[in-house]
Amino acid sequence: MTYTVPFSELNKADIPTAGGKGANLGEMTAAGFPVPAGFVLTTEAYDAFVQAHGLQQQIVDLALKAATDDPQSNEAAAQKIRALFMQGEIERDLATEITTAYQTLTQNGDSSTSSDHRNAVAVRSSATAEDLPDASFAGQQDTFLNIQGEDALLEAVKQCWASLWTARAMAYRLRQGIDPASVSLAVVVQKLVAATSASSVQALSSGILFTANPVNGERDQILINATWGLGEAIVGGLVTPDSVVVDKTTHKILSRETAAKP
Structure with a gap:
């Protein structure tokens, strides 16, 4: 096997x-x-x-x-x-x-x-x-x-x-x-994702894309969460990411929230 x-x-x-x-x-x-x-x-x-x-x-x-x-x-x-x-x-x-x-x-x-x-x-x-x-x-x-x-x-x-x-x-x-x-x-x-320099294995930025909006259940919306560094910080709840909601059909940005960053 x-x-x-x-x-x-x-x-x-x-x-x-x-x-x-x-x-x-x-x-x-x-x-x-x-x-x-x-x-x-x-x-x-x-x-x-x-x-x-x-x-x-x-x-x-x-x-x-x-x-x-x-x-x-x-x-x-x-x-x-x-x-x-x-x-x-x-x-x-x-x-x-x-x-x-x-x-x-x-x-x-x-x-x-x-x-x-x-x-x-x-x-x-x-x-x-x-x-x-x-x-x-x-x-x-x-x-x-x-x-x-x-x-x-x-x-x-x-x-x-x-x-x-x-x-x-x-x-x-x-x-x-x-x-x-x-x-x-x-x-x-x-x-692992490409490094920003030869001396680092840290991503510049990363994110998560949902093909249906998990916040409101709308299946015609895309939700994108993004932050500096590796995406595990988002998954683990270690950071508050930027959020962008996009209409699937028109590709229009419906909302954008920029989180505070260090």
Whole structure:
């Protein structure tokens, strides 16, 4: 079984194994958008890790015990589950497949940048149910930026898997009636965006575009959030971004809000 799949081989039909983020990156790559290259570590890799370490029943038991309104109980169970992931080693064949895909990805880097910066990737969680009509799981799991080197990559992959089991994510799935035994996670490994200088791996600016306005539910509006630096600051709620609302049909700017910046 192959656990790593490049964006060029993914589309919407692959959401069950590549997650929403991974499948959509495949769609955007096929459509010709300037998507930084990368690959997806499929949900089957997560399942293989869980099976290899006999974690499934332990996870389910802890998750069900945490199905209460007691925040302390929920957090304690979540920490125990995440520790199970971080204590385990990724099986050798799977680790080799991940690091080989990483080597192929980073060896195709820009020769004008240092080797360290060419090796930098983003390791991003890709849930199999990120954006549904009645629920949004986007932002529930973690992303890790500027990951360099094989050991750091493997550790970040485990951290992504473990982030499926934060108290917040578990509580949200409970409210949505999702069986903890059915949960799995894909991981996106993607070249970090181009640096502003040879000595920095910091993006000048970045943002998030919503093809329907999540603020008012209007599907004929586009919402753009943007800020200085990497987009994770927006996703993580660390900054208040600039916001622009655009009419899909006329492309007219309907509103613009500029946030205060340091």
